[in-house]
Amino acid sequence: MRMILAAGGLAFALATGPAAAQGQLNLICAPQIEWCQALGLAFEKKTGTKVAVTQKSAGEILAQVRAEKDNPKIDVWFGGVSDAHLSAAEAGLLEPYTPKGLNGLYEWAQNIWATSRKHSVGVSTGVIGFGYNKELLAKKKLEPPKSWADLIKPAYKGEIQMANPNSSGTAYIIIATLVQIYGEEKAFAYLKDLHPNINAYTRSGVAPIKAVARGETGVSLSFMMDIKTEETAGFPVAGVYPSEGTGFEVAAMSIIKGARNLEQAKAFYDWYLTPEAMAIGAQVNQFHFPAVRDMKVDPRIPDVTQAKLINYDFAKYGSGAERKRLLERWDREIGALPR
Numbered sequence: 001m002r003m004i005l006a007a008g009g010l011a012f013a014l015a016t017g018p019a020a021a022q023g024q025l026n027l028i029c030a031p032q033i034e035w036c037q038a039l040g041l042a043f044e045k046k047t048g049t050k051v052a053v054t055q056k057s058a059g060e061i062l063a064q065v066r067a068e069k070d071n072p073k074i075d076v077w078f079g080g081v082s083d084a085h086l087s088a089a090e091a092g093l094l095e096p097y098t099p100k101g102l103n104g105l106y107e108w109a110q111n112i113w114a115t116s117r118k119h120s121v122g123v124s125t126g127v128i129g130f131g132y133n134k135e136l137l138a139k140k141k142l143e144p145p146k147s148w149a150d151l152i153k154p155a156y157k158g159e160i161q162m163a164n165p166n167s168s169g170t171a172y173i174i175i176a177t178l179v180q181i182y183g184e185e186k187a188f189a190y191l192k193d194l195h196p197n198i199n200a201y202t203r204s205g206v207a208p209i210k211a212v213a214r215g216e217t218g219v220s221l222s223f224m225m226d227i228k229t230e231e232t233a234g235f236p237v238a239g240v241y242p243s244e245g246t247g248f249e250v251a252a253m254s255i256i257k258g259a260r261n262l263e264q265a266k267a268f269y270d271w272y273l274t275p276e277a278m279a280i281g282a283q284v285n286q287f288h289f290p291a292v293r294d295m296k297v298d299p300r301i302p303d304v305t306q307a308k309l310i311n312y313d314f315a316k317y318g319s320g321a322e323r324k325r326l327l328e329r330w331d332r333e334i335g336a337l338p339r
Contacts, residue, residue, distance in 0.1 A: 024261055028064070029056075030078065031288070032226075057080070066093065081172065082249065082250045084318075085119075090319065095265075108122055109122030116252075116254075125251070129224040129227060130151070136212075142155055152190065156218070160217065162198060163221075170223060172326075173248075173317075176326065180247065195334060206222070206226050208221060209229075212237055224304075227302075228287045289302070
């Protein structure tokens with residue numbers, strides 16, 4: 001394997017030899033790098049296609065796809081919240097495709113394909129929760145938060161991390177979730193109250209729970225599957241679903257319009273919608289709930305039935321105009337606040 005450093009992300013090319021005869025694939029990937037690497041390796045082993053992988057957060061990928069619309073360098077965009085994929089589809093940046101395994105997916109995954117007008121498909125789901133470091137909170141004599149209301153208590157001042165919604169799909173879902181729970185005005189009032197308790201708005205959605213795992217902060221706003229990854233790695237981490245209700249993601253996959261390696265992109269798309277490929281995430285301790293109905297689910301994957309889920313409006317909050325409006329309001333009213 002040879003390593004390549006790429007501007008703005010970590011990229012690597014996989015193997016040589018027979019891969020050249022099968023073409024190549026440029027894959028941009030939103031989940032943690034371990035999963036991205038494993039996907040590239042498995043697809044190359046299966047097909048002989050040489051894979052170059054770049055890992056970035058969903059918001060950064062969306063920005064790159066927009067910037068490269070006249071000269072795309074990406075073939076497939078894997079993972080990241082469907083809101084970002086839906087925004088790209090609406091802007092005409094994606095290639096429509098009907099995958100072979102579509103009918104074998106859960107309805108929520110097929111709904112992304114229908115909502116995007118065949119431009120994206122759901123690949124997994126996960127639920128927003130709170131991660132916390134058990135040892136650090138005990139040392140500071142703080143109770144683990146159990147509700148959104150708990151997070152704005154003065155006792156948590158400077159103890160919480162969440163991502164910046166401009167770069168993180170996770171954080172955008174958190175904001176959209178709060179708007180749907182409380183209404184927009186009350187949600188932004190809540191975010192202002194939360195601000196003093198936030199010690200950092202990180203670039204990526206997984207960074208806060210990694211900081212919790214290292215004992216750098218007490219609490220994170222994170223997807224429960226990312227919390228489970230750190231717990232499985234042996235860190236003193238636990239997670240809880242907020243009692244008032246919470247939002248969830250459907251992570252998606254898309255082919256970029258103008259993809260240079262279209263046939264390889266379609267082959268990857270079809271391959272991933274199989275139990276064999278969907279099982280790879282859990283094999284590298286990435287615990288997203290997979291979209292294929294008829295497959296054995298790893299028992300370590302968080303039980304989403306334990307969460308009180310809101311009726312998340314993917315069509316509305318995946319709209320480019322709504323996303324832009326909410327992010328601009330966050331920048332004005334929250335991001336601009338003094339720290």
